[in-house]
Amino acid sequence: MAEVILIAAPFLIVPLGLWHLDREGVTGTGLRRQGLIYFASWCSAILLAISLLLPTGTWAGLLAIPWMLFTYILAGIGLVHFFRHVRSLNEQLCYSAALVYVAVGGTWAMVSRSGMQVMDFEPTIVLLTAVHFHYAGFALPLLSGLASRTMTRHHLARLMILLIIVGIPLVGVGIAGDPLVEIIAVGILTAGCVGLALVQLGIALRCSLEPARGLLLVSSLSLLLGMLLAVIYGIGEYRGEQLLGIPLMIPLHGIANSAGFSLAGLYGWRILRRSAALPRD
Numbered sequence: 006m007a008e009v010i011l012i013a014a015p016f017l018i019v020p021l022g023l024w025h026l027d028r029e030g031v032t033g034t035g036l037r038r039q040g041l042i043y044f045a046s047w048c049s050a051i052l053l054a055i056s057l058l059l060p061t062g063t064w065a066g067l068l069a070i071p072w073m074l075f076t077y078i079l080a081g082i083g084l085v086h087f088f089r090h091v092r093s094l095n096e097q098l099c100y101s102a103a104l105v106y107v108a109v110g111g112t113w114a115m116v117s118r119s120g121m122q123v124m125d126f127e128p129t130i131v132l133l134t135a136v137h138f139h140y141a142g143f144a145l146p147l148l149s150g151l152a153s154r155t156m157t158r159h160h161l162a163r164l165m166i167l168l169i170i171v172g173i174p175l176v177g178v179g180i181a182g183d184p185l186v187e188i189i190a191v192g193i194l195t196a197g198c199v200g201l202a203l204v205q206l207g208i209a210l211r212c213s214l215e216p217a218r219g220l221l222l223v224s225s226l227s228l229l230l231g232m233l234l235a236v237i238y239g240i241g242e243y244r245g246e247q248l249l250g251i252p253l254m255i256p257l258h259g260i261a262n263s264a265g266f267s268l269a270g271l272y273g274w275r276i277l278r279r280s281a282a283l284p285r286d
């Protein structure tokens with residue numbers, strides 16, 4: 006199940022996210038440049054998919070390298086955008102963070118497929134870290150940036166962005182094996198995600214476009230469900246109890262965050278932006 010969720014990111018989540026970033030001028034405005042980015046995205050995604058069909062090892066790792074390198078290109082674009090345009094806690098920081106964080110996911114995906122031993126991390130933890138940075142690392146800051154643009158209370162928008170940008174890497178550290186860091190990180194990220202969910206709910210309720218309205222409602226409720234599950238899991242890990250085990254978290258939390266929050270959210274915002282009718286808070 007985790008492998009299926011992982012491969013959905015290069016084929017669905019990242020291309021949808023790049024569409025939004027194209028509209029913002031983050032990935033460049035030239036049609037040729039955008040075409041090259043999409044071509045490289047699809048080619049490297051196909052190779053990663055083949056990698057996931059092979060047994061873990063050298064060949065699987067080699068086939069995952071192109072996707073890792075592609076995410077490094079995205080990270081480079083994100084860093085250039087950061088130094089050129091980011092002056093405060095605003096949507097531009099979210100766009101840069103999304104492009105940088107996905108490269109962390111691309112790296113861990115290659116590590117997972119190659120079977121490389123990183124310290125004493127179990128293979129499942131390595132795979133879940135790759136998944137985390139493809140969804141929470143990419144879709145979450147991107148959607149928070151889009152949502153923050155509709156907020157008139159700028160101090161709340163900045164707080165939401167700060168909590169999400171800081172919480173994402175901290176959760177990644179927690180997944181890697183520190184229960185105390187994980188419970189703190191989950192608390193920080195949950196606070197930011199609740200803010201984002203409420204903003205999206207408000208947008209959905211004021212939206213007159215039925216497809217976008219439904220998708221943003223699904224995205225918001227899925228985000229709340231996913232974070233509730235994460236909090237329960239984090240509390241169990243900290244207390245040394247298995248309130249929700251990883252075999253149960255992967256389908257529940259994974260599907261809620263991937264299909265429910267990320268895919269529905271990115272597509273809902275795509276419909277909304279194409280209509281040029283963005284409700285404001």
